[in-house]
Amino acid sequence: MNEPADAMTIGVLAEAAGVNVETIRFYQRKKLMREPDRPPGGIRRYGEPDLARVRFIKSAQRLGFSLDEVADLLKLEDGSHCTEARAQAERKLADVRARLTDLRRIEGVLQDLVQRCCAADGEVRCPMIRALQGA
Amino acid sequence: MNEPADAMTIGVLAEAAGVNVETIRFYQRKKLMREPDRPPGGIRRYGEPDLARVRFIKSAQRLGFSLDEVADLLKLEDGSHCTEARAQAERKLADVRARLTDLRRIEGVLQDLVQRCCAADGEVRCPMIRALQGA
DNA sequence: CTTAGCTCCGTACTCAAGTACGGAGTCAAG
DNA sequence: CTTGACTCCGTACTTGAGTACGGAGCTAAG
Incomplete structure (x- = not known):
């Protein structure tokens, strides 16, 4: 594997998904994405599944699904x-x-x-x- | 003709198009629709073409075009x-x-x-x- | 060990697309 | 000729989907 398997910071994740860091955080607030628990006093790490999820959200959105609908789809x-x-x-x-x-x-x-x-x-x-x- | 050919008030127009009166006014402000000049001191009247236009806007919108894009289409x-x-x-x-x-x-x-x-x-x-x- | 460049977090702002509101004018039916 | 429904107009509020900001706390590289 060339890609960081499970070690992305939020910035790298956002970059990889082509979205803003704030957008990730926004999705987390909206419960569209989990926020990985962080090693006490540390910085969260994200993996491929997280990236996949952002991409999913963005794809569904491009088709006109609202974030609420995306949440349904994800369920x-x-x-x-x-x-x-x-x-x-x-x-x-x-x-x-x-x-x-x-x-x-x-x-x-x-x-x-x-x-x-x-x-x-x-x-x-x-x-x-x-x-x-x-x- | 059964339908009022050229005599709709804004309320009737909105009703016919299935939108809010305010929405019509909003579109007028955005220059997506003309506002018919009103008989001095009177109330504006709308015709079929106006109805068609609202429907057009709504249709295009349902396909994910923004109002700005709809404006382009209308040009x-x-x-x-x-x-x-x-x-x-x-x-x-x-x-x-x-x-x-x-x-x-x-x-x-x-x-x-x-x-x-x-x-x-x-x-x-x-x-x-x-x-x-x-x- | 310091420091630049992250992350974290809350709060606040933006932008699109309406919706709501309130006062003043108009019009048609009783 | 009055009353109730409707129009006109401006301004303000709402909702969805982010963006921006600012003060902390980490952390990796020099």
Whole structure:
């Protein structure tokens, strides 16, 4: 292994995850991340799983999940109360699919716009408005 | 026509669009919507295009566009400076496609989770973490 | 052993996207 | 012509997601 397996300080962790140190601390306050107990009078150390978690949070967030929703997703992690977790996942799935549908429409419209743009010699009457109205 | 063609008050407009009156006013302040000039000493009236615009804003927003980005999208509406508009649209398209990719992965993972959940007799070690890490 | 550059912690500030509020004007129905 | 609902407008508050700050306490390198 080249990467520090279990020895990152908060600064290194933040750097590796591409976020601000304060952001890590913020997530800890929000209980989205554990804060490793520190060797009495010392400085906390983080490992790969912590890095993974920050990345997870950021990914989910980029998809439009709020931190509260991310917290829900993270609760799915421990296999306990399986049926509840499943219901949760199903709800999120529906959610995600709705988003996908919307995004695909927008993709189509944008694609169309890009293609037709300038084609008609300066005659662009943007079709997005129409396309998005029925949403 | 059954719908009031061009005679909505701000309250009716907001209602029709499913938003708060204050939200309309907020959008006006942000220049996302025009405010129709009011008959001297009177009350402003809104028409279908205004309704369409609110819906557009809300739709784009649901897809994760910020109000500033929505403003950009709306600038595409008038066909002027076509090349600029096209570049704009292309950037947004790339953006949208990145989102789509992410969302599809999440969809797959969630689907998988739902399917396998409870299958292994209470053994759910959520695979989302792994799946999202490489994002 | 000192010191620069961390970490830790609390508190406070910022920014986006609204929401709420309160007084004054308007308008339509009784 | 008054009353109740609604508009207009400014200002202020809220919530989510961080950022910034400042005084401590560590700790590794010279």
